[in-house]
Every structure is written in structure tokens, then in C-alpha cells.
Amino acid sequence: MPELPEVEVTRLSFADRIAGATIAQVRLGKPLRWPLGCEPAALQGRVVQRVDRRGKYLLLELDRGLLLLHLGMSGSLRFAERMPQAGPHDHLDIATSRGVLRLHDPRRFGAVVYAADRQAPAAQKLLGRLGVEPLAPEFDAAALYDGLRRRQASIKQILLAGELVVGVGNIYACEALFLAGIRPTARAASLGRRRVLRLHAAIRQVLEQAVARGGSTLRDFANAHGEAGSFQQGAMVYGRAGQPCRVCGSPIRLLRQGQRSSYFCPTCQKY
DNA sequence: CACGGATCCTGATGGC
DNA sequence: TGCCATCAGGATCCGT
16 A cells, blocks of 8 residues: 555654654554564553654654554554554554554554664664655765666666665556656666656656645555545556556556556657 | 565455 | 455565
8 A cells, every 4th residue: 555655644644643642552463564573561651752754664753762663555554532443454553642543454564663773673674775765855866877777677676676765666656657758667777867867856756746645545545534645546657557648648558567567658658 | 696576464356 | 146366555585
């Protein structure tokens, strides 16, 4: 489900509400991708100071330590005043003095991991090799070009890998490549400076627009208050196989790259 | 070392 | 209606 825009929309929807809250109790459901890394009871009494984001990770900064939250493919967070009744896919509840933060994740590819600080091994293992934040000033077109120049894999795979730039998942990789006029199968190293410049701008544009529209709700994404996003309605290629390109009318094509669907316009996007 | 594929898990969907 | 195959927003691990 969640790529950078969905994670950021989620963060914006509850960060202010939970800031300053004291953790009363933490309940875990079925196992998630990785173990928590501490006893849930050890978190009682700690204060959530703020909520940050790094790539697709949400960071609950505590007065001592932090919790790294990942939503995987099917995870979503809700923030409620009172403890709602738990369903079979609710695998984490953080009850606080300001309300309850709940992780709902049917597929359980998500995770919650405790780390003493950002430099601790538990945090570095997850965050240590992440690329730059696409919405931050450090996301630089020249650096992107340098990074892509030596990569033999397809540009789509390199974007998804998150080593050069984070947060771009399957939907937004497809959309950004369309905006940039680049085929998802183009070799990363084959892209010239001018096209990388265009890709750089496209990544920023598509992510910013998606955040502004509340993210994409393909099946069930919603922010922490249950409100759906609307970006998917304006998608240029994602999920539109066989439908006419919104620019030129050519039927949108679908192919498989690394077990994922790539959608593209055969006319607007070049190698 | 860089790449591509298999893999974790559950639910929705479509064909028969 | 049921059964089966396929697919889904992610990211790690493993073999080549």
C-alpha cells in the first residue's frame, strides 16, 4: 500500500495529536516482519516527542529511544481517542495519554522496531543504506545522474531499490517515469543528463502532488483518521493497462519487471 | 559486487 | 457456490 506520500500523509494526520503523549501500554498481535526488539512493558511511561519520517519509515521519537514503524504492503495506522475493539489484523496498539495509535496490517509485511537511538544497530540496519529524501533540498539532479550512470539495471528497478532516492514505490515510479518520458525498462546508465534532470523534477512533482491529494487509495489506504486519498484518480499510467494515454491516446501497456507491474505509454516514453 | 528471482502473508478477484 | 490461480502499494535474502 504505502509509498512515501501515503506514509507522509499518515504522519501529518496524527503527529500533532500524539506529540507530548505518555505511553500507557503497548499491545502486540501476531508477529510482524521483525521482532520489536524490547519488552513492550519497557515502553510504558515514555513520552512521544514527535513523529518523523525517513523514506517509508515513520519514526516515533521518544524521550528515550525511538520506534521505527513500517507499513509494508498492507499496513495502515489509525489514531483514536479511545481503544477500539481489536480485529484479527490489528497487530500493534500504543495506548497513550492522548489516544491510541493502532497498526492494522493483514499481510504483516510491516514492522515495529525499537532502537535506543538512530545510530543504534537496530536503527542503522533499517535506515543505514537509504538514499536521499526526494522532497528535501539534498535531492540533487547532478548527484542522481552520477548515481545512475554506473547502474546496469533498468531505471525502474533502481528507483524501487531506494539506494539513490527513497520513497518511490511501484505506483510513483510508474508515474514519474511517464512524466519524464522514460520507459521503465530503459537502462539507468543510458540516461543522459537532460533526461535525468527531467526525471528528478518528475519524481518531486509526482510525490508532492500525491501528498497534496492525500495519497493513493487503491484498495484501503486512509490516513490516521480514516480519510481516503485521491491521487490514484489522476494517475496517468498506473493501473490503466489498455486504456488510452491521457496525453496521446495510445493504449497503456503493462509488463512485468522483478515481480512488479510496470505501466507505460509506448508512444510518450522512450528508451 | 550487482543483478534477478524467490520469499514472507492474507485477501480480493476472475475464470471455470 | 466452490475451487484454483493470479495478483497486490515492500524489502530482504540468496544464488549466479
